Amino acid sequence: MPTDVLDRELVHSGHVGCPGCGATIAMRFVLKALGEKTIMVLPACCWSVIAGPYPQSALKIPVLHAAFETGGATATGVRAALDMKGDTETTVLTWAGDGGTFDIGFQSLSGAVERDENFIYVCYDNEAYMNTGVQRSSSTPYGAWTTTTTGKDWKKLRKKNIVEALVAHRIPYAATASIAFPEDLLRKAQKAKNMKGSRFLHIYASCPTGWRIPSEMSIKIARMAVQTNIFPLYEVEEGLRYTINYRPKEYLVREYFRLQGRFKHLTEKDLDQIQQMVNEDWELLLRKAGEHV
Amino acid sequence: MKRVLEGSHAVAEAVRLAKVQVISAYPITPQTHIVEILSQYCTNGTMKAKFLRVESEHSCMAALIGAQSVGVRTFTATSGQGLALMHELLHWAAGARLPIVMAEVNRALAPGWNIWVDQTDSLAQRDTGWIQMYCEDGQEVLDSTIQAFLLAETVNLPVMIVLDAFYLSHTYEPVDVPEPEEVDRFLPPFAPKFQLDTAQPCAFGSLVGPGDYMDMRYQIALAMDDALIRFGDVEDAFAALFNRRYGPVEAIDCADAEIIFITSGTVTSTCRLALQELRAQGEKAGILKIKLFRPFPVDRIRKELQAAKKIAVIDRNFSFGASGIFAQELRAALCNTPRHPVVFGYVAGIGGRDVTPELLKEIYWLTKNSEVPQKESIWMGIQEVKYAD
Numbered sequence: 087m088p089t090d091v092l093d094r095e096l097v098h099s100g101h102v103g104c105p106g107c108g109a110t111i112a113m114r115f116v117l118k119a120l121g122e123k124t125i126m127v128l129p130a131c132c133w134s135v136i137a138g139p140y141p142q143s144a145l146k147i148p149v150l151h152a153a154f155e156t157g158g159a160t161a162t163g164v165r166a167a168l169d170m171k172g173d174t175e176t177t178v179l180t181w182a183g184d185g186g187t188f189d190i191g192f193q194s195l196s197g198a199v200e201r202d203e204n205f206i207y208v209c210y211d212n213e214a215y216m217n218t219g220v221q222r223s224s225s226t227p228y229g230a231w232t233t234t235t236t237g238k239d240w241k242k243l244r245k246k247n248i249v250e251a252l253v254a255h256r257i258p259y260a261a262t263a264s265i266a267f268p269e270d271l272l273r274k275a276q277k278a279k280n281m282k283g284s285r286f287l288h289i290y291a292s293c294p295t296g297w298r299i300p301s302e303m304s305i306k307i308a309r310m311a312v313q314t315n316i317f318p319l320y321e322v323e324e325g326l327r328y329t330i331n332y333r334p335k336e337y338l339v340r341e342y343f344r345l346q347g348r349f350k351h352l353t354e355k356d357l358d359q360i361q362q363m364v365n366e367d368w369e370l371l372l373r374k375a376g377e378h379v
Numbered sequence: 380m381k382r383v384l385e386g387s388h389a390v391a392e393a394v395r396l397a398k399v400q401v402i403s404a405y406p407i408t409p410q411t412h413i414v415e416i417l418s419q420y421c422t423n424g425t426m427k428a429k430f431l432r433v434e435s436e437h438s439c440m441a442a443l444i445g446a447q448s449v450g451v452r453t454f455t456a457t458s459g460q461g462l463a464l465m466h467e468l469l470h471w472a473a474g475a476r477l478p479i480v481m482a483e484v485n486r487a488l489a490p491g492w493n494i495w496v497d498q499t500d501s502l503a504q505r506d507t508g509w510i511q512m513y514c515e516d517g518q519e520v521l522d523s524t525i526q527a528f529l530l531a532e533t534v535n536l537p538v539m540i541v542l543d544a545f546y547l548s549h550t551y552e553p554v555d556v557p558e559p560e561e562v563d564r565f566l567p568p569f570a571p572k573f574q575l576d577t578a579q580p581c582a583f584g585s586l587v588g589p590g591d592y593m594d595m596r597y598q599i600a601l602a603m604d605d606a607l608i609r610f611g612d613v614e615d616a617f618a619a620l621f622n623r624r625y626g627p628v629e630a631i632d633c634a635d636a637e638i639i640f641i642t643s644g645t646v647t648s649t650c651r652l653a654l655q656e657l658r659a660q661g662e663k664a665g666i667l668k669i670k671l672f673r674p675f676p677v678d679r680i681r682k683e684l685q686a687a688k689k690i691a692v693i694d695r696n697f698s699f700g701a702s703g704i705f706a707q708e709l710r711a712a713l714c715n716t717p718r719h720p721v722v723f724g725y726v727a728g729i730g731g732r733d734v735t736p737e738l739l740k741e742i743y744w745l746t747k748n749s750e751v752p753q754k755e756s757i758w759m760g761i762q763e764v765k766y767a768d
Contacts, residue, residue: 123577127445140591143582148575150448151584152441153471159438163401163445163453164575166429170400170451176577194441197434 091272092118101144103136106301108291108308109210110136111265113145113181116208116287119275122147124177125168127161129191130154131183132217133210155190157182158198161205169204177279178205184225185215188246199255199284206278206285209248212293220296227316229360231348232296240351244363249288249322256325258283262317264290266309270319270331277321290317298347307345313337315368320375328375339364384554386547387412389517390456390482390540392554393524395426396562397480400451400569403431403442405461408494409544410484413456436461440468440479447477448583450574452528455479458544459486459500466504469537473508473599475584478531478569481509482524482540484548485644485695487730495731496544498644498696502672502704508599510538510606511672513643517552519670522623525557529566530613534606536599541672543695544731546645557621565620607674627671630683632658636665638746639684639720641692641709643669646727646734650693653739664743669705677712684713687720691746693739694756695728702755723749724756732760 096117103110109132117124126145128134129152138144152160157180165178182191187209195207214232215221222232224246235241252260259281263271271289278285292308294301311317312332316339319332339361343349352360384392390413394402402421404414421430433439436457443453457465462483472479487497501511510530514520520542527538542548575583587595610627618624629647632654633639642650647668657664667683667690669676684690694703701707706724713719723746728734738759745757 122580125449125575125577135586137582137585140582140585140587143580143585145582146580148577148580149582149585150445150575151582152444153467156438156441156444156468159433159441160445162431162433162438163403163442163447164449165445166401166431166442167446167449167451167453170427170429170446171449193434194438197438200434201432 092121096122096146098144098146100138100142101136102138104295104301106294106304107136108265108293108304109133109212112210112289112291115265115268115271116275117145117147119272120177120179120206120279123175124179125164126150127152127157127164127178127180129157129160129180129182129186130217131186132212133181133183135217154186156194157186157191157207158194158196158203161207162198162201162203165203165205180205180207182207182209183217184209184211184213185223188224188248196255199252199257199286202258202283204282204284206287208287208289210289210291212291212296213245214296216293216296228363229343229349229352229356231351249286252286253322253325257286259285259321259323260288261286261321262288262290262319264308264312264317264319265292266305267312267319267332274321296348299345303345307342310337310342314339314342315364316342318368318371320371328371330371330375330377380556381553382556383551384517384556385412385549385551386517386520386542387549388416389521389554390524390542391416391420392556393521394454395420396557396559397452397525397528397566398568399426399428399454401429401431401443401446401453403433403439403446403453403455405433405436405439405457407436407458407461409486409548410456410458410461410482412548413482436464437468440465440472443479444468444472444475444477447479448475448575450569450571452569453479454481456482456484458484459488462500462504463488466507469504469507469509472537476535476599476602477537478528478535479537480524480527480531480540481537482542484542484544486544493730494544496546496695496728497730501539501541502696504539505673508536508603509673510536511541512538512670513541513672514547514670515645515647515668516547517550517554518623519625520547521554521556522617522621523625525562525566526613526617530606530609532569533609533613534602535572536602536606541644543645561620565617603674607676610671625670627676628679628683629668629670631666631668633665633667633683633687635663637663637688638743639665639667639687639690640739641667641669641690641705643672643705644695646693646695649734649736650739653736653743656736657740657743662743675708675712680709680712681716684720685716689723689746690720691723691725691742693734693742694724694726695734697726697729697756706756721751723752725759726756727759
């Protein structure tokens, strides 16, 4: 573990996250890396509730709750005002879910990154609209059941590749991270903190409620997503320099899918097809990282 | 110093004098002249402000909500579709009690595309918790914009300065532009009552249950009531320094008037001319110009209209299925008074059509020659169209 991480907690135990909530674990680690001189912009997401109702707050940093689709824009204003007051030291952090990032907040995020606004944007990704009761988002993976993709209408479209969309903006720093790999997550959050311009962290955050898994499986499932190459750990600097941070051991996608209720309808043939898609994506990433033979 | 300025530039000069710190804008005709000047002022150092070139009006207001929450003075300008896109965040700005100031250039809403004046865009935002002031000329635009910051920061509510597309935004007039030191005496630096601060971490806008939520909304209602009183205080302070005052309404020849026009925006100027001609013919006519629309100055309106027999409300806007919006507001303000004038509603000048002195005089005679209104609103200058099945 990095030694210069806060031993104090900036997430209090009174939060109202579900047992095993990956988003809560992600918050705890990121705030340890960023520290107390951080102002958070919090567009609508599970964390709008997890942080606790008025007049309480589970977070020991200033929080500005914001409209769903405004994560990038609200942070733009916070940064501008801090700069006008001569405060260039405070980190501005937008903390958003996958719906607020991939879907409704994508324009605002794209605008902010194109302007190279000086802030960190964290998307904690639980692959659906979990706060409203598990509806599909453009981050929901191929094969998944949600309450709006039920029965034979399970999602048959790929998950949007949000990191590559940001890389296309030539964002100074974009990285994936996982709650199951805390050293890697802390290092990336600290690295982001020490950079300028727009920085994006995409954190895989399991959701026992929405994924139909036991809460004690939260970390294991998140780890397997990395080990199967479903969610590779990598980082990209200046939209050009790729570094792959973790080399998986030949785990099969099948094992990850079979543990989760949201995928239980899939046939062996479906799983073979998904394995092929995951292999393709990994090959593509290797080529981008210049490692493909 | 007197300068010949476009209405848009009168707004920009006021924003410069108010020492706004963060400006955010997205281009839309006919608002562009306001923000182009301000962008140049930020670039050339005339203003010490940050200009955010955001990717939509929605993001524009979101950015100002972020900036204002950190405790700096903010401004934007928009029109028509842009204001409609901002709608969600207009509620947000008022609910968060942020004293943001915005210039809104009235523009007709699509379809079809129409860049000309129509008040429906801003009046459709009447329930968002924004103070709204409708201006008649360039001087009023400049003065009201400077006053808007003091009023907004006093009651912690956002203010919308409303001006007609082209007739005001693109019309050059002589405008007295005050010196910066004079404005400094009127408008001190912004002292936020709350702000995001890492030394005192708080959460703004958290989840709130029905009990607290309703109390918070009541506080906004009280602040709006207070704004009506504070508007007078702000005008007093301004008049003491600059010797100009507009009032929440302006009553012109109302004392002995039997028929009173109700106007807003640039139609008022045209109506002043029509009024002169009517008075010259011995007609007992008057004008009540409505400047302050939210909070609506109900008591003043009742007082100014108490002796009139009829009022002719000119609406450059329409609420489909009801009537002109000012006419609705006037009926609502008057209905509980023991005796009040009959309310005649007229829709005119929609989508930039000219409202001429002749049209206003036609409205006067229509009103004088009718016992009671035939309709809630009469659309002026419409050719009857018979549609095929």
